[in-house]
Amino acid sequence: MNTDTTTITEKSSWRDYYDLCKPKVVALLLLTSIVGVVLASPPGEISIFILVMSTLGIGLGAAAGAAINQIVERESDARMDRTENRPLPQGRVSQQHAFIFAMLMAAASVFILTAWINVLTAALTFASMIGYAVVYTMYLKKATPQNIVIGGLAGAAPPLLGWASVTGTIDAHALLLVLIIYTWTPPHFWALAIHRRDDYAKVNLPMLPVTHGIEFTKYSILGYTILMFMVTLLPYLAYMRGEFYLVSAVILGLYFFYKVFLLMFSSRKNAAIMTFVYSINYLMLLFISMVIDHYFSNEINQFLCGTVQYNCF
Template structure:
């Protein structure tokens, strides 16, 4: 039996008493789970869209390498997040089965894995793609792990607002991989994800407020109450709806995208209004579900238009 002396991990050992074999006994799939594959897939997708929409061209092998580095960097961030949050993960039903709280991996395994992948992804991006995209990737990883996970998450209800920047940067990295620059166009994609993040997460946290409250994470509904949270969701939705059409207004997305973004933005706003009026969990989950579809459709439309030569 390992005696865990770090006070940040007592709960993990309470839930699943770790033997000295915890790390040795791990499967490759446990390490893969540390990468948060679902989050990684969204990051890769938005990074791909940034890469495809960017003016100019990139050799397919270098483009693939850039996406791989973005994926590995995102995965490394996920591993470091799970390392730091092992104590609260062990106390929430949604995260209880993750590799560390379930005892399949030790926190040290996750820390080493995350650090190695972070360094490897940034170095590879710098050496094989370009320096700016590597710098942006390093900033994204550091922002997610240090600013969001270690500082904001447990201190302020604005955690996911500010921390959302790290999730919004992949299209900027993809764009920079092609052009070596940061432009208004790529920043508009970043802004789209940035302003999408609060209504997306707060809709879920309205339903899961108890889970977050029990572990001391100050999500917005626990701090200012559900009424104020619904009002803020509505405010962000008002900003988000027109923001979705900006890629078409800037000319790097086509007319079809612009129309679709307008309609989808109004639908998003409609669901936010409905949540504000009806004040029930069902409306919150509908908005949460639609928000995922909304972001996916916007980026998929931009990608499809460009691949079809319509923008």
């Protein structure tokens, strides 16, 4: 082992490897996969074993993809204010050790899901990991300002993975959840890209605000927000979810529009990052509302309607 690697290893801590996993991103992905498990299970009949093992396997796959992403982008990360303190640019973890760590997590993910869940979930999880770590990170991100649109499917997959963990099939309702996250991703990410435009320009990444300007990006965010809002109504229109979800989706969506309008027309310097932050809370609350509706739809309708008759709207 050479001296540089030894020095890096001695400075490494569990926290550095934890940071390689992008824990906040993975946590949001796991929330949506857990919701997929819950919605695919009849109320009160959820398998704790499937919930735990699928969450572990999907989480390890997502973390492996995040670590590979940081290995590939270590040089550009070192030049960006937002990412310069990550473990690889700072030399706290070597590229070799990060790669071994990522491969161990990827292997553990495939093994857990194949052995204790089902082959379909293992295959879909592996495919989404490759989609993010290889297709998006290595190619799309540097090739086109539509990178997040084309590559967004990988990040939208977790609810399908959770659903498939229970059913072993690709269900149309699960694909609706994927579509929600897919249409949510551009306004979510482009808001951050506006806030960090100079960072991306510095490393020549063709993010939409860099290639087409901030104003064009704002209108693109509005367009995708309209599309996202319409898509979030589909679970109700498809009789997948009830009135509580519908009301929640409308309220959360209208506030999303408010944030987007502030981004477009106000002079607040923090409007972009505030839109980005709300988009995270929006997705969390939207998916949580599905779980509440799943378990308590009858009780909620009785309360709202003042009668024991279901579906009185």
